[in-house]
Amino acid sequence: MKISVLGAGVVGTAAAYYLARDGHEVTVIERHPGPAQGTSRSNAGLVSPGDATAWASPAALKTFIQSLYTPGLGIKVRPSLDPMFLKWCFRFLFQCTEARAKANTEIKLRLALYSRLCINEISQETGIAYDELKRGILYFFRSQQSLDAGARHMGFLGQHGLELEVVGRERLVALEPALASAAREIAGGVYSPMDQTGDSAKFVAGLAAYSTAKLGVKFAFDTAVMGLETEGERVTGIATSRGSFACNAAVISLGPESGLFGGKLGLDLPVYPVKGYTVTVPLNDPAKGPTMGGVDDDRMLAYSRLGDRLRIASTAEFAGFDRSFKPSDFASMFKTAKDLFPGAFDEAKAELWAGLRPMMPNSVPVMGRARYQNLYLDTGHGHVGWTMACGSGKFLTDLIAGRKPEIDPSGLVYRN
Numbered sequence: 001m002k003i004s005v006l007g008a009g010v011v012g013t014a015a016a017y018y019l020a021r022d023g024h025e026v027t028v029i030e031r032h033p034g035p036a037q038g039t040s041r042s043n044a045g046l047v048s049p050g051d052a053t054a055w056a057s058p059a060a061l062k063t064f065i066q067s068l069y070t071p072g073l074g075i076k077v078r079p080s081l082d083p084m085f086l087k088w089c090f091r092f093l094f095q096c097t098e099a100r101a102k103a104n105t106e107i108k109l110r111l112a113l114y115s116r117l118c119i120n121e122i123s124q125e126t127g128i129a130y131d132e133l134k135r136g137i138l139y140f141f142r143s144q145q146s147l148d149a150g151a152r153h154m155g156f157l158g159q160h161g162l163e164l165e166v167v168g169r170e171r172l173v174a175l176e177p178a179l180a181s182a183a184r185e186i187a188g189g190v191y192s193p194m195d196q197t198g199d200s201a202k203f204v205a206g207l208a209a210y211s212t213a214k215l216g217v218k219f220a221f222d223t224a225v226m227g228l229e230t231e232g233e234r235v236t237g238i239a240t241s242r243g244s245f246a247c248n249a250a251v252i253s254l255g256p257e258s259g260l261f262g263g264k265l266g267l268d269l270p271v272y273p274v275k276g277y278t279v280t281v282p283l284n285d286p287a288k289g290p291t292m293g294g295v296d297d298d299r300m301l302a303y304s305r306l307g308d309r310l311r312i313a314s315t316a317e318f319a320g321f322d323r324s325f326k327p328s329d330f331a332s333m334f335k336t337a338k339d340l341f342p343g344a345f346d347e348a349k350a351e352l353w354a355g356l357r358p359m360m361p362n363s364v365p366v367m368g369r370a371r372y373q374n375l376y377l378d379t380g381h382g383h384v385g386w387t388m389a390c391g392s393g394k395f396l397t398d399l400i401a402g403r404k405p406e407i408d409p410s411g412l413v414y415r416n
C-alpha cells in the first residue's frame with residue numbers, strides 16, 4: 001500500500017520505519033527541512049517507563065488550580081478563552097480521579113514497556129548511535145514526605161511490571177556519585193533500572209537515514225500539509241504546499257499540531273500543546289556530570305547524560321502554540337542543575353530550547369483508524385513520546401495489517 005505519514009518527529013519516523021518493513025511504500029511529509037525539528041528535537045532524553053504516570057490525578061488537580069494564581073511553580077497556566085484550551089481543561093479535570101489516574105497510567109506503562117523493547121530491537125538492527133545509556137533512571141525527592149508519596153505512586157508501576165528499588169541517601173550516591181555534594185538536600189529516591197536515556201533527534205535522524213537507504217522510505221521535507229483529498233469514505237491524497245501526494249492510506253503524526261488538523265477533519269482529537277524548556281550544555285568535566293538519567297521530582301527537573309553533554313528539562317506551561325523563550329525562562333533550571341552538579345558545566349555554553357508536548361487530557365496517546373476507512377492516527381504522546389514512539393509505530397503497523405498487536409490493545413485504540 002502507498003502510505004503517507006504526516007510529520008517526521010519521532011512518532012511519524014518510527015511508524016514509517018515499521019510500515020516500510022511491513023512492505024508498504026511510505027512517504028513522510030514534513031514542513032521542516034529535516035526530521036525531528038519539532039518536539040522531538042530536544043526533549044529531556046528519558047526513555048522512561050518509570051515516568052509513565054498519567055498527569056491527570058487528584059494531586060495534579062490541586063497543582064493545576066494553584067498554578068492559576070501562584071507564579072514560579074513548575075506548572076504554569078496562562079488563562080485563556082481559547083475554546084480548544086477550555087475543552088481540554090474540562091476533559092483533563094474529568095480524568096483527575098484516583099481510578100482514572102490508575103487506569104491511564106496502566107495503559108501508558110504497558111505501551112512504554114513494549115516500546116522499550118522496540119527501540120532496543122531497532123537500535124540493534126540498525127546500529128543507530130544516539131548517545132544512549134542503559135543504566136536506569138533515578139527519581140529522587142527532597143523530603144521524606146515526598147519520598148514516601150513518590151515511592152507509593154511509583155509502587156503502582158512496580159505492581160504492573162516495572163522493576164523498582166526504593167533507595168536511601170547512601171545507596172543513591174553509590175548509584176549516582178555525581179549527586180554526592182547535593183545529597184544532604186535529598187531524602188532518597190526510586191531507582192528504575194529498566195529506564196534508559198538517549199538523544200531523540202539523533203535517533204530520528206539515524207532512523208530516517210536508515211529507512212531511506214534500506215527500506216525505500218521517501219521524505220518530502222519543506223512540505224506543509226494543508227489538508228486531505230477524499231472520495232467518499234476514503235482518503236485519496238494529501239494536499240500540501242508542494243502539490244498533491246496520492247496515497248492509499250494516511251497516518252496523522254503531526255505532534256502538537258495533530259489536534260488542530262484533526263479538528264478541521266471533524267475528528268474528536270483533543271491534543272493540546274503543553275510547553276516545556278530544555279538546555280543542552282557540554283560538560284566541562286565529564287567526571288562531574290551524571291552517569292545516568294534523573295528526575296528531581298520536587299523541583300520538576302529532569303536530566304540526561306548525552307555523551308559529553310548534559311540535557312536538562314523543566315516546566316509544563318499552557319501558553320497555546322507559543323514556542324518562544326527568553327533567558328529568564330531557564331534561570332531556575334540552571335540554579336537547580338548547578339546545585340546538583342557543581343562545576344560540571346558552563347551556563348554560557350548552553351543551547352536553549354522550548355517545545356510543545358502533544359498532550360491528550362488523559363495523557364494516553366491514540367492509535368488506529370479514524371473517520372475514513374484508510375485514515376489512521378498515531379499521536380498525542382504527551383510528556384513521554386520519546387519513550388512510547390517505537391512501540392506505537394509497531395502497534396499501528398499491526399493494526400493496519402489487520403494483525404493482532406503484540407500487546408493488549410485496550411485503552412490504546414482510537415474511538416471517535
Ligand SMILES: Cc1cc2nc3c(=O)[nH]c(=O)nc-3n(C[C@H](O)[C@H](O)[C@H](O)COP(=O)(O)OP(=O)(O)OC[C@H]3O[C@@H](n4cnc5c(N)ncnc54)[C@H](O)[C@@H]3O)c2cc1C
Binds near residue numbers: 255256302313355
Ligand atoms: C521539554 C520537554 C521534555 C520532554 N522530555 C521527554 C522525555 O524525557 N521522554 C519522553 O519520552 N518524552 C519527552 N517529551 C515528549 C516528547 O518529546 C514528545 O512526546 C515527542 O517528541 C512527540 O513526538 P511527535 O513525533 O508526536 O511530535 P513532533 O516531534 O513535534 O513531530 C511532529 C512533526 O509534525 C510536523 N508538522 C506539524 N504540522 C505540520 C504540517 N501542517 N505539515 C507538515 N508537517 C507538520 C512538525 O514539524 C513535526 O516535525 C518531552 C517534551 C518536552 C517539550
